[in-house]
Amino acid sequence: MRIRGFFLFRRYSVLTFIVFLLLSALILMSLRVKERKGVDFFDAFLMELCSPFQKASTFVIKTIQNAFQSYIVLIHLQKENVMLKQKVVELQKENSQMKEMAYANERLRRLLAFREKISSSVIAAEVIGQDPSSWFKSMTINKGEKEGVKKGMAVISPEGVVGQILKTAPYHSTILLITDYNSAVDSIVQRIRAKAIVEGKGENRCQLKYLLRSEDVVVGDIVVTSGVGGNFPKGLMVGEIRKVDRKEHGIFQYAELVPSVDLTKLEEVLIIAESPLPPQEDKAKKIKKSPARVSPKKK
């Protein structure tokens, strides 16, 4: 009987393993849905394991892009005049490097100026990877817990709001972009001071939710952060309204906005490490009281 049982187990061991693996994935999923966190240590370990590959790959891609800009564009000139081409290549390379430096300088200067302008203490970080899937919108950056980055911290750029920290590892973190459908930022329409929640719409678009129908919102209106919740400082630009849909009935109207930051071309970001608003204890109390602060969305 025992021998028969053993053979039965052998026969069904693969099936048992498949069921076990899929069940584990389901359990993990339900845990994540409930707690909104995974196996922290394991996550951090895997992130640290893979991020150097991303960093190296980004470096190689950037180098190749630079080389491409410097050399490949000029290949056909070689046919006309080799000597001239060599000179042009050298100048072009130098020019390209200088341009790249100038662009980087300009970006960093704006970043620095912006950093000085906002009162909070900030951490500058470089984007090293994008979201591997099409459904979600996130980015990987080269700063993590060791530099003081924590979950929920606001991420901005001189142009405006980028998103907030979703996952952290010792030296790397993941940002949930404002365009992700899971993101929600408490905001106000700058001109008329109407309160609303900016939610991600997936593809470089956001939508304004809970915007009262009576509010006179028009295309071109600027939306800024309200400062409620303490994650984002008040008055940071979120985006510009591109479409308003005021229906005949209902208490809310719908508006679509384009983020002020071009999230597809983002290379450097700033993380707000220290909130200018309430200290931790007061903040916790406020969170309990305020149902509007839902970022990232908690169901």
Next chain:
Amino acid sequence: MKRMAFSFFLGILFLTLQTTLLSSLPIQRIRPDLVLILILYWGLSCPPISGGILSFFLGYLMDLFSGNSFGLYAFSRPLLFYLAQLFRGRLYLEGSLSQFLFVFLFALFEGFLILTLLFAFNPVPLGNLYPLLFAFYFPQSFLTGLITPILFLLLRKVFFLLFPQYGIGMRERG
């Protein structure tokens, strides 16, 4: 074991390419899902236990680097792997068209599966995701299917070159 370690690093390489190189291309909004192609290739050529573990890990890594906080890929990727295993030996997958169709349909299936799971876990309706399905996911699945024959061929050659003892072809046993 060597084959499994190599497959794991290949998975990390594909994931890295997906998050960096493909994202930097002008068509980054509709980029092919290299990791999905690799998992389906494993489904057709790897043994169920090691392949299942690899698919689970790769799905887990995808969840880690994406804005998805539910762990959807850690579930969907091994599921797709085992579904591919079901078709292993039952379908003719040596031709480019059949490989394209195979991956295209699996990519679409995964899209619907993720949407279903998202709807199941989100009490708030996610109407925003419907347009994404047609505007991006459909063309992306198509593109993923298009590059599949080339990638399958490359993977087959690489695996045969490194591990000739396992044979060549979709029905090889590991």
